[in-house]
Amino acid sequence: MSDFIQSGWSVFIAAFTIIGIMVCIWLLLSQSKKSVGIDIDSNQIENNQVWDENLTELNNPLPRWWMWMFLISCLFGIGYLFLYPGLGSYPGRLNYSGQAEHQASVDEASVALKPIYERFASMTIEQVAKDTQAKEIGQRLFLTYCAQCHGSDAGGSTGFPNLTDQDFLYGGNIQAIETTIHKGRIAVMPSFVGIGDEKIIDLVSYLKNYSSSSRNQEQDQRGGLAFQQFCSACHGIDAKGNQILGAPNLTDDIWLYGGSEKSLKESIRNGRNGMMPAHENTISLEKMKILTAYVWSLSNQSKPEILERIQSNNPK
Numbered sequence: 321m322s323d324f325i326q327s328g329w330s331v332f333i334a335a336f337t338i339i340g341i342m343v344c345i346w347l348l349l350s351q352s353k354k355s356v357g358i359d360i361d362s363n364q365i366e367n368n369q370v371w372d373e374n375l376t377e378l379n380n381p382l383p384r385w386w387m388w389m390f391l392i393s394c395l396f397g398i399g400y401l402f403l404y405p406g407l408g409s410y411p412g413r414l415n416y417s418g419q420a421e422h423q424a425s426v427d428e429a430s431v432a433l434k435p436i437y438e439r440f441a442s443m444t445i446e447q448v449a450k451d452t453q454a455k456e457i458g459q460r461l462f463l464t465y466c467a468q469c470h471g472s473d474a475g476g477s478t479g480f481p482n483l484t485d486q487d488f489l490y491g492g493n494i495q496a497i498e499t500t501i502h503k504g505r506i507a508v509m510p511s512f513v514g515i516g517d518e519k520i521i522d523l524v525s526y527l528k529n530y531s532s533s534s535r536n537q538e539q540d541q542r543g544g545l546a547f548q549q550f551c552s553a554c555h556g557i558d559a560k561g562n563q564i565l566g567a568p569n570l571t572d573d574i575w576l577y578g579g580s581e582k583s584l585k586e587s588i589r590n591g592r593n594g595m596m597p598a599h600e601n602t603i604s605l606e607k608m609k610i611l612t613a614y615v616w617s618l619s620n621q622s623k624p625e626i627l628e629r630i631q632s633n634n635p636k
């Protein structure tokens with residue numbers, strides 16, 4: 321759009337708009353006088369205005385009320401374009417801009433919200449996570465910024481991780497979650513189409529071995545060797561993943577892209593490049609703290625069985 325607002329386009333658009341309005345007014349005025357149809361002197365209907373024996377076509381002027389409405393709209397248009405932006409890059413006499421209005425209401429809201437956020441400023445993330453008001457705000461922030469990808473219950477879907485379980489690509493501690501939201505993440509799982517279909521089938525068999533019992537021993541063995549050769553650098557020798565790289569654990573039954581033979585083949589053949597966008601420029605630091613606490617609490621606090629586990633690990 322900015323291409324059009326700059327330089328010659330601006331003049332072109334402004335000139336086109338003004339000429340358009342002028343032509344409308346001229347057309348209106350030129351049609352407003354009584355003309356063709358009836359010969360005024362003799363009050364006779366002119367010859368070629370009669371059709372089908374008695375259908376008479378008269379060219380009466382436009383109704384007055386209609387004409388005035390049209391004229392008033394044109395004048396309103398001119399007045400509007402003088403006061404508000406609309407003529408190319410001319411900002412309008414009132415210097416109004418939607419952006420400024422939006423910014424003003426954002427500023428107003430931040431002043432109103434300041435005391436609320438200030439309450440959380442001195443708290444730790446764990447404390448914020450326990451706060452009922454912070455939870456409500458956190459949920460609203462999540463619905464605004466994150467739900468379109470992770471789902472409104474943060475349960476995820478194919479390609480978008482579930483944030484409520486304990487299975488993390490990049491780690492579920494506060495710092496890892498914070499980094500993920502601030503900086504975003506790009507997963508790099510290269511395509512292995514080059515190793516050939518046979519090896520890929522062996523690998524799939526090997527991976528499925530972790531989550532199922534009846535297997536083809538020989539194929540699994542070949543798969544295991546291929547795994548050590550091509551995959552262990554990222555997924556680990558034990559295939560349990562590497563959170564520094566975001567390489568998932570392949571031994572559990574939780575799959576980001578699906579655990580069927582077809583999905584596994586696709587993951588290996590085509591590679592996968594999940595992308596979590598960075599939010600450091602869209603979410604203020606105060607909001608970020610509340611959001612981080614909310615996301616952290618999804619997998620750390622909300623589930624009674626997890627709380628139980630934490631408590632039983634830390635006997636008083």
Ligand code: HEC
Nearest residue numbers: 465466469479480481488489490491500507566594595596
């Ligand atoms: C455009 C879609 C999109 C949006 C919006 C988005 N995410 Fe993500 N997020 C992803 C994807 C895809 C991944 C997985 C990246 C990968 O495959 O490595 C991810 C990963 C994550 C992870 C890491 C999970 C793990 O297992 O380690 C967290 C935490 C996270 N997102 C939180 C958020 C929060 C909080 C928001 C809102 C501020 C958000 N995301 C918004 C797509 C998105």
Ligand code: HEC
Nearest residue numbers: 507508509550551554566567575576577578587592593594
């Ligand atoms: C350069 C590091 C790297 C190598 C090498 C690598 N992977 Fe991956 N792999 C990843 C990353 C990172 C992801 C996560 C992709 C995402 O989140 O989009 C992944 C994802 C996967 C998935 C999808 C998991 C799921 O939950 O859906 C499978 C299956 C997989 N890898 C298998 C393999 C196999 C088999 C090999 C060896 C042929 C291999 N990977 C080699 C980094 C690697």
